[in-house]
Amino acid sequence: MTHFVLRCGRCDRRYAADMTTLACEHCGTPLDVAYDASAPRYLRGRHDMPLPLADPASALTLGEGDTPLVPLPAIATEVGLDRLLGKLEFVNPTGSYKDRGAAVMIAVAREQGITEIVEDSSGNAGAAVSAYAARSGIKAHIFAPATAPAAKVAQIRIYGAEVHSIEGSRDDTADAAVAYSRDNKIVYASHAWSPYFPEGTKSFAYEVVDQLDGLPPDHVVFPVGNGGLLLGAYAGFRELLEWGHIGDMPRLHAVQSQSVMPLVEGMAGREWDSSTATTTVAGGISVVAPVRGAQVIDTLRATGGSAVAVLDEDILGMQRLLASGEGVFAEPTSAAAFAGLKLLVWDGVVERGGLTVVAVTGFGLKDKLPE
Amino acid sequence: MTHFVLRCGRCDRRYAADMTTLACEHCGTPLDVAYDASAPRYLRGRHDMPLPLADPASALTLGEGDTPLVPLPAIATEVGLDRLLGKLEFVNPTGSYKDRGAAVMIAVAREQGITEIVEDSSGNAGAAVSAYAARSGIKAHIFAPATAPAAKVAQIRIYGAEVHSIEGSRDDTADAAVAYSRDNKIVYASHAWSPYFPEGTKSFAYEVVDQLDGLPPDHVVFPVGNGGLLLGAYAGFRELLEWGHIGDMPRLHAVQSQSVMPLVEGMAGREWDSSTATTTVAGGISVVAPVRGAQVIDTLRATGGSAVAVLDEDILGMQRLLASGEGVFAEPTSAAAFAGLKLLVWDGVVERGGLTVVAVTGFGLKDKLPE
Numbered sequence: 001m002t003h004f005v006l007r008c009g010r011c012d013r014r015y016a017a018d019m020t021t022l023a024c025e026h027c028g029t030p031l032d033v034a035y036d037a038s039a040p041r042y043l044r045g046r047h048d049m050p051l052p053l054a055d056p057a058s059a060l061t062l063g064e065g066d067t068p069l070v071p072l073p074a075i076a077t078e079v080g081l082d083r084l085l086g087k088l089e090f091v092n093p094t095g096s097y098k099d100r101g102a103a104v105m106i107a108v109a110r111e112q113g114i115t116e117i118v119e120d121s122s123g124n125a126g127a128a129v130s131a132y133a134a135r136s137g138i139k140a141h142i143f144a145p146a147t148a149p150a151a152k153v154a155q156i157r158i159y160g161a162e163v164h165s166i167e168g169s170r171d172d173t174a175d176a177a178v179a180y181s182r183d184n185k186i187v188y189a190s191h192a193w194s195p196y197f198p199e200g201t202k203s204f205a206y207e208v209v210d211q212l213d214g215l216p217p218d219h220v221v222f223p224v225g226n227g228g229l230l231l232g233a234y235a236g237f238r239e240l241l242e243w244g245h246i247g248d249m250p251r252l253h254a255v256q257s258q259s260v261m262p263l264v265e266g267m268a269g270r271e272w273d274s275s276t277a278t279t280t281v282a283g284g285i286s287v288v289a290p291v292r293g294a295q296v297i298d299t300l301r302a303t304g305g306s307a308v309a310v311l312d313e314d315i316l317g318m319q320r321l322l323a324s325g326e327g328v329f330a331e332p333t334s335a336a337a338f339a340g341l342k343l344l345v346w347d348g349v350v351e352r353g354g355l356t357v358v359a360v361t362g363f364g365l366k367d368k369l370p371e
Numbered sequence: 372m373t374h375f376v377l378r379c380g381r382c383d384r385r386y387a388a389d390m391t392t393l394a395c396e397h398c399g400t401p402l403d404v405a406y407d408a409s410a411p412r413y414l415r416g417r418h419d420m421p422l423p424l425a426d427p428a429s430a431l432t433l434g435e436g437d438t439p440l441v442p443l444p445a446i447a448t449e450v451g452l453d454r455l456l457g458k459l460e461f462v463n464p465t466g467s468y469k470d471r472g473a474a475v476m477i478a479v480a481r482e483q484g485i486t487e488i489v490e491d492s493s494g495n496a497g498a499a500v501s502a503y504a505a506r507s508g509i510k511a512h513i514f515a516p517a518t519a520p521a522a523k524v525a526q527i528r529i530y531g532a533e534v535h536s537i538e539g540s541r542d543d544t545a546d547a548a549v550a551y552s553r554d555n556k557i558v559y560a561s562h563a564w565s566p567y568f569p570e571g572t573k574s575f576a577y578e579v580v581d582q583l584d585g586l587p588p589d590h591v592v593f594p595v596g597n598g599g600l601l602l603g604a605y606a607g608f609r610e611l612l613e614w615g616h617i618g619d620m621p622r623l624h625a626v627q628s629q630s631v632m633p634l635v636e637g638m639a640g641r642e643w644d645s646s647t648a649t650t651t652v653a654g655g656i657s658v659v660a661p662v663r664g665a666q667v668i669d670t671l672r673a674t675g676g677s678a679v680a681v682l683d684e685d686i687l688g689m690q691r692l693l694a695s696g697e698g699v700f701a702e703p704t705s706a707a708a709f710a711g712l713k714l715l716v717w718d719g720v721v722e723r724g725g726l727t728v729v730a731v732t733g734f735g736l737k738d739k740l741p742e
Contacts, residue, residue, distance in 0.1 A: 062698055063441050063459055068434020088434055091464055094700065095736065127700075135698035151522075154740040160695030324531030327433055327506035329465065365466065365736040369525040 003039035004052050006031040006195050009295060017052060019112050022193040030292050031195045032235075044203055045210035047245055049236070052108055052199050060107035060136055064099035065203050067091045069211040069357070074325030075318070079342040083355045085217070087208060089229070090330060094155070095363035097201060097229050098128035101191055104200030106132035109189055114138060117189035120177035122170060122283050123152030124362050125191040125228070130159035141186065143177035145170055149283065149367050169277075171288055192226040192291040201232025202239070208357055209240055216246045218354035221344070222361075223337045224254035224263060224307070225285035227296040229359055234299045250357075253349070254300055254307040255340025257282040261309040262290060266297045281312045284333030284362060306349050310339040318342075319370065322360075329364035337361075374410035375423050377402040377566050380666060388423060390483050393564040401663050402566045403606075415574055416581035418616055420607070423479055423570050431478035431507055435470035436574050438462045440582040440728070445696030446689070450713040454726045456588070458579060460600070461701060465526070466734035468572065468600050469499035472562055475571030477503035480560055485509060488560035491548035493541060493654050494523030495733050496562040496599070501530035512557065514548035516541055520654065520738050540648075542659055563597040563662040572603025573610070579728055580611055587617045589725035592715070593732075594708045595625035595634060595678070596656035598667040600730055605670045621728075624720070625671055625678040626711025628653040632680040633661060637668045652683045655704030655733060677720050681710035689713075690741065693731075700735035708732075 006015040008024035009032055015021045023030055033052045041048030042056060053059060068088045076084035089097035106129065109117060119129045120143035133140035140161040144153060145168075157163050164180065166173040174192075181188035191197045209216055216237065222230045230252055240246045256264050259280035265272035274288045290296065300307060312332075319335035322328045337358050344350040364370070377386040379395035380403055386392045394401055404423045412419030413427060424430060439459045447455035460468035477500065480488060490500045491514035504511035511532040515524060516539075528534050535551065537544040545563075552559035562568045580587055587608060593601040601623055611617045627635050630651035636643035645659045661667065671678060683703075690706035693699045708729050715721040735741070 061439075061441065063439020063462060066437065068432075068464065070432065070434050088464060091434060091462055093439065093459060093462055093698070095466075095734065131694075131698035131700070133698075134695050151736050151740060155700055155736060158691065158694040158700055158735065158741050159698060320529065323502075323529040324505050327464070327502035327504075327530060329502070329526055329529055363466065363734075363736070364529065365522050365526060365734070369522060370529050 004033050004035045007034035019109055019114055019187045019189065022188065030193050030295070033195045033199050044206045047206055047240065049203065049206055049239070051104060052196055053111055055111065058107050058111040060103050060110065060132055062093035062099065062103070062131065062135060064092050064103050065207060067207070069208065072326050075321060075338055078321060079338065080345045080352060081356055082353055085357045086328060086360045087204070087357055088328065089359050089361045090334065090363035094127045094131045095366050096124040096128060097204065097359065097361045098125045098191065100203055101197035101200035101228055101232065102128035102132040105189060105191070105194050105196040106136055106138065108196045109138060109187065110136040114187050116186045117141070118143070118177050118181040118186050119189050119191065120174045121191065122286065123148050124284055124366065127152060127155045127159065129189065129191065130156045130161035133161065134159045141180065143173050143180070145173045152366055169288065170286060191228055197228055198232035198235055201229050202236030204229060204359070205233045205236025205240060209246055216248055216250045217357040218250060219253060219350050219356040220250050221253045221255060221337045221341050221356065221358045223282065223285050223333050224256060224296060225287035226290045227292055229361060230254060230296060231292060231299060234303070249303050252300060252303045252305040253344060254296060255337045256285055256307065256309045257336060258309040258311055260286045260288055262288065262293055263296055264307040264309040266293060267300060267307040281315055281332040282336045283367065284331065285336065306344065308340045308343045310336055310343065314339040323364070328360060330360045331362040331364050331367040334361045375404050375406045378405035390480050390485055390558045390560065393559065401564050401666070404566045404570050415577045418577055418611065420574065420577055420610070422475060423567055424482055426482065429478050429482040431474050431481065431503055433464035433470065433474070433502065433506060435463050435474050436578060438578070440579065443697050446692060446709055449692060450709065451716045451723060452727055453724055456728045457699060457731045458575070458728055459699065460730050460732045461705065461734035465498045465502045466737050467495040467499060468575065468730065468732045469496045469562065471574055472568035472571035472599055472603065473499035473503045476560060476562070476565050476567040477507055477509065479567045480509060480558065481507040485558050487557050488512070489514070489548050489552040489557050490560050490562065491545045492562065493657065494519050495655055495737065498523060498526045498530065500560065500562065501527045501532035504532065505530045512551065514544050514551070516544045523737055540659065541657060562599055568599055569603035569606055572600050573607030575600060575730070576604045576607025576611065580617055585617070587619055587621045588728040589621060590624060590721050590727040591621050592624045592626060592708045592712050592727065592729045594653065594656050594704050595627060595667060596658035597661045598663055600732060601625060601667060602663060602670060605674070620674050623671060623674045623676040624715055625667060626708045627656055627678065627680045628707060629680040629682055631657045631659055633659065633664055634667055635678040635680045637664060638671060638678040652686055652703040653707045654738065655702065656707065677715065679711045679714045681707055681714065685710040694735070699731060701731045702733040702735050702738040705732045
């Protein structure tokens, strides 16, 4: 662990890389991993990628990543684009992109001798963390809202995790997890807070560039709740850019539900009134107070990207078209990105002739079944 | 279509390769694809593989295949093996290995100008065929037993297929599909009958050999209903053997449920009494009269393999251990293969020191949720 530290992106303070330091003690900002020049790199496709592991033998895998990148011609026509590709992140061992982040976060935990963890999740992160915890012999406590889809909760449970079902809001669930972690002195391995989670999801960027023969796309669109994939992808593209493997940073865009849109309002310079939150079919991005919200907004701005909010009926329409027009069955949260893309094209933010990639984050069977 | 014909494996008669000739007109045996020496091959990992397409541009893909091959140490200990790998076939675009077969079968249909098909399935094949049909603009009618899991039926439906729900046995469903196909003059694109389906699943063998750096495993264990993966894998290993890419044919083993075990009885030289069939948690292999049953038995014998039957309680126990011990959430049908492997090791058929691969065929969320 001499090759990397945890760094505050706001005030640049450094901390030793352990599993318990999550926020800057000075300003409260969630931390990121910072590597020194000697950090070992791990082959990822055609490039080498640094990882926050002291020993390569600590790596943990269920075969996550290497997901398909496929043309989506029916959706391209619907939204008004010439070139649209879907990165099918649901073709992962637990059915969502969260496997990338969980694999690295749990490998770090195991390397540091952690045997028990706490996490809170509306479902997909809980399943991913539970699966990789099971694979590494770590006991997992997963706090989930009582309203989480039955399929996701059943999946978490069969991996052997202890599910703590919490009444109230998604924030109440997070509060309960933090309290349990503190009271029982168990590591809070939160996909939202942990600096190691985006270090796992950054492989998304490496793969996209490899699959496009070294050329980055012009735009990448993500459904965003906590931003676990968007932030990781940005870290990956930035590494590739710094080392001269790509010449341009793609513009990254975030899509939220109109029911819960703190980042969309934040991008517009407004404070979102969380008392206006309503339920949405896009449960995976229904995050009222994203821990790394400021970082997501900084990232969008740094890439010239944007954030848009969409309606449930448009999300469900896109879910149907994805399945019946492309053969791609995604959960509503993932379909939201395509509804958002349609607005971005309409607004002229995404140009017809550019190459756009959309992250299709979760499998359709993970959420409530469509009628 | 000059590069291949359809061939009867029993009486060696040849037929033109279309989508409507399914059985030998002389002896009723389901047909196989036979290539001539000029057949074009398609790069698959490190090897070239022939496919039944006249034009490479006809290929159809959602990114199926290239599934993970991962060590399963907890199950290895449980069954008494030193070296056990799981080929995670559920990490496919619709959540099962059926995508390999459907991709090729539907590509052939599209190349031949077919616009509407009929298929019958307990779920996974129906979902795969529906997804690839959606992707190629073909209308699919899927006949499914009224008892098929709700998740699988919902998945078929969202891909835009018309679901025909049939009361009665799995065989009644097949009969209804055949009658509908005949009465409405719609092609019967059956994963059980079609010679093109195993041409798709044979990529399984090419990948395993690639992932093992050119060395085939000693044993491969499959859950078997119709044998769609086992037969394809055999075809693939045989091609690799004939062309000198591997030196030995692995021994292929079939696992069935004790509730429905025509192949296990067939291997023992007995006729299975189908009136003894009972329901099983392993719905995907609950096939009372497998269309290619004789071919499966010939294949097992040709490789020195065997067939065993397992109990539901052992299947569910393996499903739990796979999830909690390995982080792998498979449907009960897939877990059956591990319960069978335990018997094969116990019987001395599979030796402790050999390298064994098990096909983990379907995702856990596809079936009824575990309690």
